[in-house]
Amino acid sequence: MTEDSAYGYLLESLPAAVIVATDGNIALANRAARRLLEADPGVEGWACSELVGLPVIQFVHELDQFHSVSRMRRSAMSTTPNAPIELRVRTCRENLRVVLVTSVSIRFEGKDGVLISALEVGRGDAIGDRLRRSEEHFRRLFENMQDVYYRTDANGIVQMVGPGVRRVIGYEPEEVVGRDAAAWYPNTADRDAFKQAIRTYGEVSDFPGQMVCKDGRIIDISISSTALYDEDGRFAGVEGIYRDVTERKDLERELRRLASIDSLTQILNRRAFIEAAQTRLDSPDASCDLTLLLLDIDYFKSINDQYGHATGDQVLVRFADVVSSQIRETDLFGRLGGEEFAIVVSHTRPEHVRELVSRVLEAVRAIRLDGGVSRSSRGVTVSIGAALRAPDDHRVEQLLDRADRALYQAKHGGRDRVFWEMTA
Template sequence: MLSNKPAHHRIWTRLDLAWLIFLGLLAAYWLRLDFSHQNQLAQAQVQAQLRASQAAHALSMQVRSQLLGINFILEHLIEHWQDHDEAVFRKLVGLAQQGIFKGSLDVIIVTDAEGKVLFNSHTQSDQPVSELSVAKRDYFQQLAQRNEPSFLISRPVRNVLTNQWTVQFSHNMLIDGQFAGIILASVPAEHLAEAFRQVYPAHEDVVLLVLNDGQYLARTHALEESLDKKVPAEREFLHRPDLQSGHYNAVAPIDGVERIYAWHRIPDFPAVISLGLGREKVLSSVQLAIKASKTQNLLATILLLLAALWITRLVVIKAKQNRALLQTQERLATLLIRVPSGVLLEDENNRIVMVNSTLLSLLNLDAEPSSLIGLHHSQLLTMLGQEQAAWLPMARNNLKQRQLREVKDSAGRTFEIDWVPIRRNFRSLGHAWFIQDISERKKKEQELVTLATTDALTGLHNRRSFLDILQQQLKISTPHCPGALLLLDIDHFKRVNDTYGHPAGDLVIHNIAQGIRDSLRQDDITGRLGGEEFAVLLPKATLQHAQQLAERIREHVAATPTITQTETIYVTISIGVALLYGQDENSVQSQADQALYQAKNAGRNRVCCVEYAADEVEQA
């Protein structure tokens, strides 16, 4: 029995040593698992920051588009205010209310150079404007000091009548380069907040619109509590004006919610858009997965402790690994079925690992996805038509960057071909092809471009599009082919509206636009600058040619009445002509405008041009 003690002691020593090794390995495993969980949380937070950054950039572009629209509306209203036609001006205010402001416009006012209010959209045309001055307001004093067209966004103020917070958008008015007053549009901050709230309605998420100094302009939640405050001074965009975007994590002092923020400056405007995603909501799925993972590993650990055998541990780990691999394969197979793109996955030797049915459909290949697995890429190319084979050239393993291109097939469809390398630790693991039919998207993009550059009533270029083309033509005009700008205005158009009504007036504008088109050459360009004012650009035309073409347009319009169901309406136009060469955008418009006024003052229904020196006329 004593002789058995050393053996018994050796067994327990070995058992103790085995348990120590086992427990050491088990402790190392749990440390590694905890590190993996922390890494998952970190990766999830990085992905959330990336999503927030992309969304903030998209929001900043949308806000920029809205601000450009408001700026354009104010500039347009300034032009018509200076025409001294209050009826047309009020109509344009109404159109702006129903258009870009979507019925939320609080008030539009116009002042003189001393700050006295000359127009208030709340006051009817037959009522006197109340004695009111905004000369002491910050926005007025800032705009009064600027000798160039300027657009200003002011901090929110509370309307004493409606008790609601409003944001002020103002623009200075200049006459011959001198300050002549301002025009101001007041929009409720709630309108701005509601636009963001429709995209991010959840209370955990928040969208902030602030000025560069941190002053709140809008906030999707807790709006009332924030509008008289600024964001905390430690925010990066306040003290780093050189940065255009960034991100940070913070607990909002207004509502106490911890969020993952991404911010982006709005191009061309002194404002910042900041998107905050609720951290708890963003990370909840990962945290649930971690909790489930810990639960599973705790159960496995209990089993390992009960079994106390290395072979059992190895079997359990192997089983878990196999299960995880099968789950991954099943997820990948489900993803390939559901993904809208065609997917081709190849290894580093250009052999097919996986392919989905969508790809085979896009390539017009009659085969089962499973039949292609293991084939070399060159074998796949031999199965395709010449057109489709050109879409998938043999990939080179030395390519390290994603390759994205668009192609068209013989049927006119557009496809996006995306080649993505798969690498780890500088080693190529293969690559993936993604093919997607984007024909419908390209069609919608073209439709959006057309809407953005075309006047809805006439189908001509709108003001912004026409002025962009004018700038390009000014750069390429030459002394021998100077080109010309025609400004056309319908004579006594207000009488047409007053006599026959605005629908008839719109029909007159439409018919005159068609008459202008019928009188032009193929390369000539025409646009509607607004209201009853049109413009024609004659590339490479001489002064004589421009006058002749202007007369042809004038005669055509005068001889072509607008026929409605009850009336035949005759109208005439006056035309001002100016040469492009040697001019900039402002000067050539000014010259053509002066010629137009000369035609108006000389009795209308005529063409007048700018007087040029003899040498200029000879060159033209």
């Protein structure tokens, strides 16, 4: 008989449940352990147990798994036994039991292993009924919660995920467990930001992110999670929940859009235009190749007086459409108020801005108040003041002020023209 065999037969006779695990799997389970876990009661001998080869963790209740794994890892690294702790275990027959567990590292069959000793506590029908009711309540909550419960290890590998994952991203739990959580992030920067926050603060609440669903859709999620630490205080993973907040985010985005868009012309309003223009000026790669154009529709008051405000509104909408068709997607275009508009043209040479201005002037002249195209119908013209960015321009107001002076000169010079505040 080998030393390990003798060791096994010795443990077989003990009244306490004993399991030896190597590489996280059961290598030995004595008679008391098989009885505790309700496994193959008719088979004798620790080496014949149907438990051998199964992961120890599958018999530990979900809520106790993290602490169980942490203690086993600690045992494997130390010859000092762990202090006893109560854990909930789930038997082969899906019954719950509470056990007092301790563990210590050993060598078994030439491998490093962990010897786990357990004694059942809380025997009795009343305690058993309470456990069953508690488990049923937990299972109902777990199965029906709209949020997705999850747990990852220190490397971001998913260790556990709730059934809500199939409702939120369309995957079955078994398709997610064992994979890197980063696989569902369409933007790695979101995942990096979350990892940084959880490491820095130990927890996050309503942290924003996105995930890719099984059908390819990208949804917005809100994450509330806590960092997990082992008994030595080392980061061991993350536990928490996330929920689908796409509908809320879509509403927020629409509200932001409405707050930044002029309701009549559907281009940027004054506040949004100035903020966006300032962002362009503040950009690290911003250059002096930036021009601000201030546009004012000529004689607009007389249009309102003669044709009515409804026609005036139609002119404003048509004007915005015409100008939008002449500028690039990268150019900023906004309505500052009334009949006054502005354009920011960046990263282009002055001669290209001159060509743009010529196209705008020509396109606006084609607008007719009665919708006709004959020269007898009244047309629309625009005056433009242009200001090139100077090296010491750091505020949009500086450009607006100079462009306004140039606009005055364009109107004073006869309208339907552009005046350049600085030589282009």
